Amino acid sequence: MLEADLHRLAQWLRLLGQDVLLLKGPINKAEVIKHYDRVFITTSKKLEGHFKAWGISYLLLPKDEWKAQLCLIVKHFRIEPALKLNRCYHCNSELNPVDREEVKDRIPPAVYIFGQDFTLCPNCGKVYWKGSHHDALRQTLKEILACC
Ligand SMILES: [Zn+2]
Known part of the structure; x- marks a missing residue:
């Protein structure tokens, strides 16, 4: 669960097959409790205080660029750093x-x-396919992880 301003990070985590929701709008207890079984990722010290008080699992990230944040998350959750491409x-x-x-x-x-191996998002209708753009994504991922 990420704050809305971490959207780039969320997109990359989804490319790695992770189930990631972005919380939109102000973050309040009612909204957070609904997702108590998720880990909240935030860059806000203030929110960290709330999460502690509410007994919610969280990870506090430094306010850094998204690539450095992605590295930290991949390490922290031991995510296999490979493109899964199974999620919109x-x-x-x-x-x-x-x-x-x-x-x-x-x-x-x-x-x-x-194009090959077409997939369709049942929710937003976006179409995906295998193609040369995946090589570029893999290259970017490799570069990001090399800096961890
Ligand atoms: Zn979608």
């Missing part, structure tokens, strides 16, 4: 495999021809 990185839903014909009108023609 926009909305966190698990993706379903889909036939390219079913999403033909939602993807560029070149993707229709060259």
